[in-house]
Amino acid sequence: MLRKWTSLENLGGWLKTFQPAQIGADRKERLRACVGMLAGLLLTGLVTRAMLGSYAAVPMLLAPVGASAVLLFGVPASPLAQPWSIVGGNMVSALMGVICVQLLGPSIATAALATALAVAAMFLLRCLHPPGGAMALTAVLGGPLILGLAYEFVLVPVGVNSILLMLFALAYNNVTGRRYPHAAQPDHSGKHGTVDARPIDRLGFQSRDLDEVLQKYNQVLDVSRDDLESLFLQTEMHAYRRRFGEISCEDIMSKDVITAEFGTTLEEAWTLLRQHRIKALPVVDKARRVIGIVTLVDFMKNANLDVYEKFDEKLRQLLRRTRLMHSSKPEVVGQIMSKPVRTARSDLHIVELVPLLSDQGLHHIPIVNEERRLIGMVTQSDLVAALYRGRLADTDMG
Structure with a gap:
């Protein structure tokens, strides 16, 4: 009797495999x-x-x-x-x-x-x-x-x-908002010309892990490899978010942000960077909407400081104001700033910043409100400190 009941259970389990899976589309x-x-x-x-x-x-x-x-x-x-x-x-x-x-x-x-x-x-x-x-x-x-x-x-x-x-x-x-053709995403693993994995991959699964599993699976999937990797990464980030709690950009950002405008002279901008010991200035318009960002790298590129010969002289020449009506070099921040700028909403969870500040190589992210007005700034250091505090809290609870 027991054997018969077990057989019926096995038959029922087998029949359930024919039940269609739910479709995730709304x-x-x-x-x-x-x-x-x-x-x-x-x-x-x-x-x-x-x-x-x-x-x-x-x-x-x-x-x-x-x-x-x-x-x-x-x-x-x-x-x-x-x-x-x-x-x-x-x-x-x-x-x-x-x-x-x-x-x-x-x-x-x-x-x-x-x-x-x-x-x-x-x-x-x-x-x-x-x-x-x-x-x-x-x-x-x-x-x-x-x-x-x-x-x-x-x-x-x-x-x-x-x-x-x-x-x-x-x-x-x-x-209608669906990217097509759905081309493979570019590989950023060699972004710095090294064999190291991307920063976001070093603590979680890596691309090569997925490649090895797919090779062993040895079947055609009706989903692209890049979409599959993206789903895994999003799942991993969702798990981190649940683990660290609801910590948003607003909780960790610097609120007293030093800014520049399009017409701010290079000399003034450089002075602000040196005086406040910061590495980036968001460039805003009259409504405090971010239109660009100027960093130490922007100064170096425009002063050709990657060539170390006459370093100080080149920098002084770039910063020195031209008194003539016309100038052959940049004079104001708007001429050397980087744009467009990647910004983040104040209510964005800090886990969403991880790929921006690691894989994409950003160092500063301006934080904006619902009206897209600048209200703060998050740096790599801010994110590291927040994740560290979250890890300590998780350890204490354990």
Whole structure:
């Protein structure tokens, strides 16, 4: 009896694996995808008809293109939905189908062979696109109309449909806030020309850890490697946030911020940096909105101080005011400041500053309020001190 009950439990557990997982998209995202598919397929069909008026017998929309639309508008971040995947995947699959049916004739066996060859070609050309399998089947089993097109089928209508749908997806996804194409993020691991991992990676998992796990996994993922890494990093940061509590930029920022304006002379700005022993001056307008930032590095670059010969003389020459109407060198802060400036809201959690002040190499981040007016400044030292205090508090509680 016990064995029978255990078997039923195992059967129930196995059946639960068929239960669909919840989709993480909210109603707004689902509506965005549906509207995109509606408009994309409609416009693709209409433009195809307008372009191919002389091909009256050619289908204006192919069924597999509907599957392509699901990927392009429903999961535009997927590696299977990128421009080369849809155009290359559909066209090379159609080509495999046409070659097979021309050599072997239409049959179920030919359709199966064409689909297998299409997948092999898509793997080889790095344009894996699931609707490509249906495109190969269509080329073989699409009936007399499709068979009559022969190799022309690859360009018309497959190529035309795929390119038009991809172009509309390119416009629609970006207009509605979805980055497309979803290209791989640049690798900043060698930013300083060394083999060291990025600062943000040194205490958590590293990129090479993810690469090794993916290599052992040995399956195609419907999510890009960079998105997967980003999700892991965000999860790690969320855990840090929960651990350190709700510490915002407003809690750790310096509030008495020394600033400069666009017209502040270089001599005045340099004096402020030396007098207050600081390394950066936010540049603000009359409404105290940040328009730039001037640092010691900006002075060094404009005085050519990376060449140490006549160091003092070059600096004095840069700072010295020109009494003439015209000058061949910068005279005011606005001419040497760095812009645009990365700012942070006062209510931003300090954990969100970690990648900015480590991986991106920033040393100072101006803090602004809801009206984007400057209210403070956070430095690397402020962040280190805050994280250290949070660690001590965590240790005391333990």
